[in-house]
Amino acid sequence: MCGIVGIIGKSKVAPLLVEGLRRLEYRGYDSAGLATLVNGHIDRRRARGKLINLEKLLVEQPMEGVIGLGHTRWATHGIPNETNAHPHATKYAAVVHNGIIENYLDLRAELTAAGHVFESETDTEAVVQLISHYLAEGASPEEATAKMLKRVEGAFALGIIFAGRSDLMIAARRGSPLAIGYGDGEMYLGSDALALAPLTQKISYLADGDWAVLTCDSVSIRDAHGNPVVREVKQTAFSGAMIGKGEHRHFMHKEIYEQPQVIGDTLNTMFNPVSRTFSLPDLPFALSGIDRVTIIACGTSYYAGMVAKYWIEQLARVSVEVDIASEFRYRAPAMPKGGLALFISQSGETADTLAALRYCQAQGQHIISLVNVPESTMARESEVALQTVAGPEIGVASTKAFTTQLTALACLSLVLARARGAIDHATEERLSKVLIEVPARVAEVLAHDERLREIAEDIMDARDVLYLGRGTSYPIALEGALKLKEISYIHAEGYAAGEMKHGPIALIDETVPVIxxxxxxxxxxxxxxxxxEVVARGGRVIFLSDEKGVARLGARAVSLVLPNVDPFVAPILYAIPVQLLAYHVAVAKGTDVDQPRNLAKSVTVE
Known part of the structure; x- marks a missing residue:
């Protein structure tokens, strides 16, 4: 959710911190700020709203310092304003924080009684006040941090700098991701590797519970028990060029157009060109023995899991339960040992999904995660991590991450069906062939972009929009409605088409588009x-089908003719036009397409 960047450098760090925060804008935020050390004293600049407001402030009030922290905040405790913006600071230290400090009210009351004065409404300020309390008592920065970590409860990623110590930065994580970057006489801190891409490609990821002491040329890491540990330094593939918009107006549009490539890349990670079939990495358990699958995810990833339920049950003949991560673990469901739990998350850091993963581990389930970040916490804690090769997705509304998830899940369904002997070789070969053809078919769908822009103009003024679908098209209807809500702020709902007569039909009149x-x-x-039935009640139908389907319906709807494909891969193809339709409606309405209000890219707190 929030973005963190930290630098111990050789020259002025403020411009580099701002650039790092710009690369984290996709995560969502409502305020931004920097803190540096100038002549040993903490200097801060904070601004409500977009990063450009902070940049304007920095023009008026430039910042010096070769060590500093930057932060983009998404409000949880306290309204979005300058006072609640990070970094939070005292005369002793400055802190940036992603996550939630659950016991902050108790800490705040204790520290207030001890004479500390709080300025903000945030939970984060309790952290810097607690550190300052220990520093005032004579503790070193390392000692004060260790004591603080024993007191705070909740999920967090922290970056801390200390007055008088331009050679020192401390980082800590519990539940929220944090990466350390290695430079030449410089060290970096970031919420993810993308933030640090222009600075370094040498990255290590803190494990849950770790805290690290950074100097300009070294890092020492301790685990949750205070024991020294070494975390692997990896070469990241991210580069500065990977987040450019190219010739596209918005990141979302660019990422929609990247789908033929990234779907192909994802297929290639699992496709055996010799056997013309798909396979998974070596598994520590036998798929043939799996007789129950539980799929857990949130948001768009949950809808991908719903499609996978149809595929797995139909092809592999295995019972599948799909659950929303934020509800799953609070039911405390009984899970017979030996089942497969499949977790889907673009970031691999989604707090609710990660908590559900740990619950399933405790219940004796085999764990597979499907993520777009192979170094993520979810990937590291799974028996097997399957990767979507979508590359960085900057737009908050997921597009290419969704279709690559569907692609990987289609491959998994075929592999599971083969392992269980539920499909014959001819069927597997046929379905593998149509799956390999998907990138080319997606390119054909993108050719309808202009037509979808025209259709969008007809629905941009609607107050309500309904999406209908059956079978694997039902989750696509849900996803289409979600996309429209997310970026255009039009109320939209997706329904199983057979459920229309059980209530939603009452909403239909000439003002309600039905997609x-x-x-x-x-x-x-x-x-x-x-x-x-919709047409008979004056509804405005937008009909997405292939040539045969559109011809059979006649002229009773505004239609879009899509490629004729096997029903197995249709959900992947039909996701594209609902993405483009939402995009063009949002552009026509003038909303912030890439950073819609109130939303964050990665939800790392519950």
Missing amino acids: VIAPSDELYDKTASNVQ
Whole structure:
């Protein structure tokens, strides 16, 4: 959620900190700030709103210092304003924080009674006040930090600098991700590797519970028990060029257009060109013995899991439960040992999903994660980590991450079906072939971009929009509605088409656009009947189907003709037009497409 950047450098760090924060804008934020040391004293600049407001302030009030911290905040405790913006500071230290300090009220009351004066409404200020309390008692920065870590409860990533110590920065994580970058006589701190890409490609990731002491040329790390540890330094593939928009107006549009490439890249990680089949990395357990699958995710990833439920149950003949991570573990479900728990997360750091993963581990489940960040906490804590090769996704509304998740899940479904002997070789070969063809078909769908822009103009003024679909098209209807809500702020709902007569049909009149996802499959006729019911009540139908499906419906809807594909891969293809439709509606309405209000890219707190 929030973004953290820290630098111990050789020259003025403020411009580099701002650049790092700019690379973290995709995570979502409502204020930003910097803290540096100038002649041993803490200097701060903070501003509400977008990063440009902080940049304007820095023009008026430049910052010196070769050590500093930067932060973009997404409000949890306290309204978005300058006082609540990070870094929080006293005369002793400055702190930036991602996460939630659960016992901050108790700490605040204790410290207030001891004479400390709080300025903000945030939970974070309790951290810097507690550190300052120990420093005032004569503790060293390392000792004060160790004492603080024993007192605070919750999930956090912390960056800390100390007055009078331009050679020292301390980092700590519990639940929220944090990376350390290695330079030539410089050290860096970041919420993720992308923030540090222009500065270094040598990265290590702190494990949960770690805290680290950084100087300009070294780092020492201790685990949650205070024991010295060494974390592997890796070469990251991120580069400064990877976050440019190219010729596209928005990151979201660029990322939609990257889908043929990234879907192909994801397929190539699992495809065996000799056997013309798909395979997974070596597993420490046998898929043939799996008779129950539990899929857990949030948001768009949850909808990908819903599609996978259809695939796995139909192809592998395995019972599948799909659950929202934020609800799953609070049910404390019984889970017979030996089942497979599959976790889907773009970042691999989603707090609710990670907590559910740990619950399933305790229940004796085999753990597979599907992530876009192979170094993420979720990947490290899984028996097997499958990777989507989507590359950095900057737009908050997920596009290429979703379709690469679907792609990987389709591959997994085929592999599981083969391992269980549920499909014959001819069927596997046919479905593998149509899956390999998906990148080319996606490119064909992108050719309809201009037509979707025209359709978007017809619905941009709608107050409510309904999406309908059956079978694997139902989760795509849900995803389409989510995309429209996220970036255009139009109220939209997705429904299983068969459920329309059980309530939603009451909403339909000439002002309500109804977007129908209906490839020509065994469910087409039933969906077409639902469309007739909408038309009969004056509804404005936008019909997404292939040539055969559109021809059968006649002129009773605004239609978009998509490529004729096997029903197995249709969900991947039909995700593209609902993404583009939401994008063009948002552009027409003038909303902030890449950074919609109130949303964060990665939800790392509950």
